[in-house]
Amino acid sequence: MKPVRPKKALGQHFLKDLSIAKAIADTVDQFPGVPILEVGPGMGVLTQFFIPKDRLLKVVEIDDESVHYLREHFPELEEHIVEDDFLKMHLDKLFDGEQFVLTGNYPYNISSQIFFKMLENRDRIVGCTGMIQREVAQRLAASPGSKTYGILSVLVQAWYDVEYLFTVDEKVFNPPPKVKSAVVSMRRNDVETLGCDEGLFRRIVKTTFNQRRKTLRNGMKSIVGAGCELLKDALFDLRPEQLSVDQFVKLTNDVESYLTTENNG
Numbered sequence: 001m002k003p004v005r006p007k008k009a010l011g012q013h014f015l016k017d018l019s020i021a022k023a024i025a026d027t028v029d030q031f032p033g034v035p036i037l038e039v040g041p042g043m044g045v046l047t048q049f050f051i052p053k054d055r056l057l058k059v060v061e062i063d064d065e066s067v068h069y070l071r072e073h074f075p076e077l078e079e080h081i082v083e084d085d086f087l088k089m090h091l092d093k094l095f096d097g098e099q100f101v102l103t104g105n106y107p108y109n110i111s112s113q114i115f116f117k118m119l120e121n122r123d124r125i126v127g128c129t130g131m132i133q134r135e136v137a138q139r140l141a142a143s144p145g146s147k148t149y150g151i152l153s154v155l156v157q158a159w160y161d162v163e164y165l166f167t168v169d170e171k172v173f174n175p176p177p178k179v180k181s182a183v184v185s186m187r188r189n190d191v192e193t194l195g196c197d198e199g200l201f202r203r204i205v206k207t208t209f210n211q212r213r214k215t216l217r218n219g220m221k222s223i224v225g226a227g228c229e230l231l232k233d234a235l236f237d238l239r240p241e242q243l244s245v246d247q248f249v250k251l252t253n254d255v256e257s258y259l260t261t262e263n264n265g
Contacts, residue, residue, distance in 0.1 A: 017172040024051030027129035039104035102128040137182035159187040196252040208240035
């Protein structure tokens with residue numbers, strides 16, 4: 001069977017360098033024995049290195065051509081190839097309810113959406129590794145005060161410890177992407193609950209970062225109102241990229257307390 005033709009609409013960029021492919025595949029070794037779910041295996045450049053790890057492996061692929069290729073070249077995967085859109089899948093019964101590690105050479109056009117789905121399933125996904133565009137990797141791993149620190153940084157770091165592993169040059173792909181890539185590792189932390197209203201937490205993070213050039217005082221007016229007493233606090237002199245996850249949690253609790261008092265008053 002001929003090699004699969006990369007499809008722009010699916011964000012496909014096939015990795016050609018086997019040494020890099022093995023290095024990416026080996027990132028799951030930090031989660032010994034945990035079942036693996038690979039997203040977007042394509043022609044199996046990573047898959048071939050997962051198979052010898054001798055643990056339960058499933059691959060999810062939306063591209064019919066890639067599915068046919070995988071069935072022909074990896075017959076041992078026949079019952080473990082899931083033909084589906086990862087973003088629409090229900091993951092709760094994928095491994096009979098067991099926890100698993102998510103990995104892959106992720107389609108660059110949906111990588112952020114993949115990580116938001118990871119957060120929705122954080123009780124099942126103990127770790128996530130793989131390759132994405134470098135810009136997204138930098139955002140995931142960014143620290144407070146950094147220009148790349150933003151919505152994705154805060155929401156992911158609330159639940160996962162993120163490590164930027166290494167950069168990958170665009171020349172090792174077919175077709176070469178217009179950006180450099182990077183490999184990251186995310187390990188579920190010990191946080192079971194944020195200790196705040198998680199919906200309000202996400203709303204505050206998104207609202208403030210969508211106006212990241214403004215201080216919190218200006219960015220929060222749409223949530224608490226311009227006359228809110230809270231806005232007099234020195235914390236609101238800061239910009240959102242200066243706040244840690246813990247500070248966003250505290251801010252959420254303060255805002256919830258204020259809104260509750262206002263609504264009951």
